[in-house]
Amino acid sequence: MIRSLRIVTGLVLFLFVATHLANLGFGLVSIEMMDRMRGPLMAPWSNILGELLLTASMLVHIVLGLQSLYRRGTLRMSKTDAVQFITALLIPPLLIPHVVGTIVAAKQFGILPSYASLSPYFWIYEPMEGLRQVLVLVVTWIHGCVGLFTWLRIQVWWDRIAPYCYPLAVAIPVVALLGFVQAGNDAINPPEPAAVEQVVQSDAPVSAPVTQEALDALFEIRDTIILIYLAMLALTLVARYFRLRKSRSILQISYAKGPAFEHDTGLSLLEIATVHGVPHANLCRGRGRCGTCRVKIVEADSELPTASDLEQKTLTRVHAGEDVRLACQLIPGKGSIKVERLLPPYIQPEDIKQYQQDIQTGPDTLQPETA
Numbered sequence: 334m335i336r337s338l339r340i341v342t343g344l345v346l347f348l349f350v351a352t353h354l355a356n357l358g359f360g361l362v363s364i365e366m367m368d369r370m371r372g373p374l375m376a377p378w379s380n381i382l383g384e385l386l387l388t389a390s391m392l393v394h395i396v397l398g399l400q401s402l403y404r405r406g407t408l409r410m411s412k413t414d415a416v417q418f419i420t421a422l423l424i425p426p427l428l429i430p431h432v433v434g435t436i437v438a439a440k441q442f443g444i445l446p447s448y449a450s451l452s453p454y455f456w457i458y459e460p461m462e463g464l465r466q467v468l469v470l471v472v473t474w475i476h477g478c479v480g481l482f483t484w485l486r487i488q489v490w491w492d493r494i495a496p497y498c499y500p501l502a503v504a505i506p507v508v509a510l511l512g513f514v515q516a517g518n519d520a521i522n523p524p525e526p527a528a529v530e531q532v533v534q535s536d537a538p539v540s541a542p543v544t545q546e547a548l549d550a551l552f553e554i555r556d557t558i559i560l561i562y563l564a565m566l567a568l569t570l571v572a573r574y575f576r577l578r579k580s581r582s583i584l585q586i587s588y589a590k591g592p593a594f595e596h597d598t599g600l601s602l603l604e605i606a607t608v609h610g611v612p613h614a615n616l617c618r619g620r621g622r623c624g625t626c627r628v629k630i631v632e633a634d635s636e637l638p639t640a641s642d643l644e645q646k647t648l649t650r651v652h653a654g655e656d657v658r659l660a661c662q663l664i665p666g667k668g669s670i671k672v673e674r675l676l677p678p679y680i681q682p683e684d685i686k687q688y689q690q691d692i693q694t695g696p697d698t699l700q701p702e703t704a
């Protein structure tokens with residue numbers, strides 16, 4: 334359920350960001366064209382259903398991110414995970430001013446956003462805000478692409494669509510940034526100011542005037558939302574600290590062909606292995622989806638919690654035996670445990686696809702990894 338929610342909400346947000354970036358790309362034609370295309374491109378999100386879907390996806394995705402931070406046993410992680418983790422933390426404070434300045438301003442004060450008004454704002458009156466726009470664009474896109482890639486690369490059909498996805502992943506933000514820069518250039522040196530003004534006046538709904546009172550209220554809303562986010566983040570970190578402190582006992586771990594070591598409990602087997610430099614296959618990076626981190630429990634004199642629904646579903650999908658668990662989901666209690674990795678630690682997506690096919694047709698071609 335949580336796995337599906339994370340994927341679905343992430344996809345909704347990614348789609349929204351992609352359409353937003355596509356809209357920015359029309360800045361290469363003109364600011365007027367950006368405003369003209371905003372209607373059709375944003376139409377799916379500009380009705381009550383679209384707004385509800387978008388808001389719910391954003392809130393759920395943030396809550397799931399905080400929950401995953403709470404459950405994390407260690408902050409030591411791979412470079413890819415670190416990129417996704419840091420970009421996830423940066424997105425809310427970078428994005429909130431934009432959301433308040435456009436959506437909240439329109440709904441609460443009737444101040445309708447348009448590229449004709451925002452381009453001079455970003456490029457002439459508040460260049461630091463323009464820089465924040467560029468940052469949020471880049472950070473959000475990187476976060477979305479890394480998340481999408483982590484999910485897609487273990488799908489059997491990924492190889493077929495990958496050649497189209499990689500160029501798009503680069504082209505979409507580059508075109509959006511070029512459009513944003515060209516719009517800034519047009520705002521500073523308007524090509525035909527009279528024509529632009531005429532079109533905007535005739536096509537666009539009339540916006541309420543931007544008063545100092547409205548601006549003050551919007552700044553207050555922005556600061557309040559950012560403070561709420563920071564408070565939620567701080568609470569999560571404090572709760573995580575106490576969770577780890579409470580569950581701390583000693584666990585002895587040994588691998589079938591070495592090594593063996595001790596560690597505090599409270600972390601998943603995969604996290605402990607990472608801390609001790611023991612390589613483990615983990616194609617979905619510990620999200621419990623791929624099953625590549627699975628281990629056979631050779632001996633256990635430790636409290637082993639029963640598998641969660643997420644873990645059980647993945648174990649069933651890979652036809653794992655009863656003595657097999659996912660290293661990324663198993664958090665052993667105090668005592669000792671001996672395990673054997675069932676897949677080579679440096680397995681690649683193409684190997685696992687072959688492996689999945691072989692499971693269905695008979696013989697296993699991949700041998701358990703030796704330490």
Ligand code: FES
Nearest residue numbers: 615619621624661
């Ligand atoms: S790392 Fe993918 S299921 Fe554990």
